[in-house]
Amino acid sequence: MSERLSGYRLDDKLIFEKSETGHTGYDIPAEEIPEFSLQDMFPEAYIRSRDAELPEVSEVDVVRHYTNLSKLNHSVDNGFYPLGSCTMKYNPKLNEAVAALEGFQQIHPYQPESSIQGALALMYELQEALKIVSGMDAVTLQPAAGAHGEYTGMRMIYAYHQDRRDFERKKVIVPDSAHGTNPASAAMCGYEIVEIPSTEDGRVNIAELKKALGPDIAAIMLTNPNTLGLFENEICEIAQMAHEAGALLYYDGANFNAIMGKVRPGDMGFDVMHFNVHKTFSTPHGMGGPGSGPVGVKAVLQPYLPVPVIEKHPENGVYWCNAKRPKSIGKVRAYFGNFNVLIRTMAYILSMGGEGLKMASEMAVLNANYLRVQIAEFLDVPHNEICMHEFVADGTRLKEWGIKTLDIAKGLLDYGIHPPTIYFPLIVHEAVMIEPTETETKDTLDRFVTVLKKLVDMAKRSPERLKEAPTTTPVRRLDETSATKNPVVRYHKKA
């Protein structure tokens, strides 16, 4: 096997393969108390006899190992990341600086309220700001992620119907273009999913929706703009139909970056929504998390919010945690939520202000449309009309040359561009879902169009070359099939 380590990649070993007996990367204070031996403290049967095989490495080795690993990643800080539905906007460094403040970092969840007034104030003000941005009546900051927010919202809908003794509502309507988390979150609340097809023009099919609605429907889950990046302009009718049928309307906030300051879910008739602060409000994605998924509700669902709710005493201005709420769904996680992410969220909202948030949505939509009109000149865009913050192209026609969307995606990697989301939404077969976000310059967008066009040309002229891509990345295409067939999911120390 050929050696392929670039000059700056020292090796391709695991940290365990660098272990040397006796090395360590940290010292703790020499304050052992020998009069308490393990045998004094614990029953013999519970004293560990087989060590956990953690590596033994020095600090410099740890720093080099992980610094070098980090260089194998694409990230927003490295380059363009037009991943549809994920809103990979720039993550301001200011957010990191303020999240690291000692007075935020070093506070314990069970400290008396009087000693964490600043933290409670921040959370209270964030709840208030999110109410304003969404048009909702109350907000909980507890959910740890977008899907966790969906779950929390659907769980409140469940509690609402139970409370009304409306036990027959066992189904939830989800359009076929929805994010996978929508049906999965509803299913975790025990609901059966009714999937309705989209219309030719990519929107909710009102006729099908009407057919599906009835006394057995608990809720409709919608994303607006939807996953094709199209605004559901009949939302008014949809909300009316849902409410007349006794169902509640759920807003998936994944695409909220398109509409801030332009229109509010609360005004459009939605009863509950979650925010993906790691999308809309610029907190970093951290290789998959933590994000945070606050949930906003209309007054009808307010009694069911998870505990605690952060409140402010109207007279003395003291912040407190209200945990005594008899109709609450209870807790969805321990403590308060992902506080370190909430600090970043608040820093972003303070930085942007109302007009700034509106500007963010406007420029996100401008960037998306600017890409759409240019890309539509050489790649099919099935719903080629004014889109919101993202749009979906279709690579089906490239099959003629034996090229799939996957090949185009891999080709982009050789140009230092992260591919768009591919094969989603499911209703477009060779989907390429592009979301540039507002933080990208016209130059970056122009370069992306040039590269993408080059790859489409390559698909037609020398498809075999494109099938080889990527060739410049740390590893090339990986065998995912056998990785799943015979999963090796941990390292074992060689005997």
Place this chain on the structure above:
Amino acid sequence: MGYRYIPHSEDEVRAMLQRMGLQKIEDLFSDIPDRFRLEKLALPEGKVEADVIRQMNDWSKSNLNANECAIFMGGGIYQHLIPSAIPFIAERGEFLTAYTPYQPEVSQGSLQVFFEFQTMICELTGMEVGNASMYDGASAAAEAMLMACRIKRKMKFAVSEAIHPEYLEVIRTVAEPMGIEIVTFPYNRETGMTEPEEMKAVVTEACAGFLVGYPNFFGIIEDIQALRAAVPDALMAVNANPIALGVLKAPGDLGADIVCGEGQPLGGSLYLGGMSLGLLTTKKEYIRNIPGRIIGETKDIDGHRGFVMVLQTREQHIRRAKATSNICSNHAHNALVATLYMALLGKQGLKAVALQSAQKAHALHARIERMERYRSRFSGPFFNEFVVESNVEPEVLQKELMEQYILGPLPLKHFYRESFYDHLCMFAVTEANRIEDIHFLAARMEEIV
């Protein structure tokens, strides 16, 4: 245009609109029905960096932070010493600002970190399969419950009453709409331990499994081997403190089928309990039942070692309503922090942290035992946390100590209605508590009347 995170100049905006044949930005929003169109968001003007920092400083400074104090508070979130190298590496943009590794060729950094994380957590817990993180200990416990019910195809699950009360609340929240019945079994109020016979009476054949703490909420080391033996047919889920596993036998070696836990003690800061990390590991035979992302080793077309996400058909983006869980975003970055922590501390360091935490806790416990107004409540073996019955009203004790810049203990009345808990409070001690702090706390406790 004055917004520092938005790079467009007015000329560029004009040029871009022109390229699309549009006049103004509003033309892009014509699909929004007029009646819903918003004029203005009622939020203040945006602030410059310096003003955001000022506001944040004000909030942060009005909190009493643990670095200004000695802290003896636990309840699932602990202050351990954190090596300085951790934040420097973890904050690297290549880690912090990357997405879920859906394109493995440009995500080998993340993927290898998660593979190493899985290995370390499996080593600690004595298991063969671990996912690359859940949200927190409570939601991981709820997922363990769902997992057990899925494996056994049963709709009943038993939970120890000595589990963290907030975890039990989350489990109940999750179980109810799924039609899963949650039953609880008591602990012995003298020892603080679960009695196998009492548990056996609750964990009937209808139960998919049961959950116990190791140590439990009160810091007590449960005899999980005896519990395992009492109900051999039910699945045993163990909620473990990963630091304790530096010195305590791995749950996997004691018969656990699923191990869950809160990973914050592994290098995470307190952050009001918000820098959480859900741990979840299991036996190889249950690999298709565990939720969340799993990373596996493979090779690229040139034969080089690489890592990819495996068994994705369990997950929501493929299986949708039939997925093992709805989890999508997880707590990957906190898993990186835990990986860095375990790599820096290493095999000997983690043992030393666990040993010293236990020793210092035992030293404080011995000292408190000699005081007149305080008694140890439970007689069972404990790790780094213990419950004390106090003649001084626990909330008063906490308040008076806070005036001396001591955080803790934790009044248990906060969690339970029963009068049994009225005079109980809980102390947590770690290697981060210096011996002089322990003496200081003890001296103050003796002074308070």
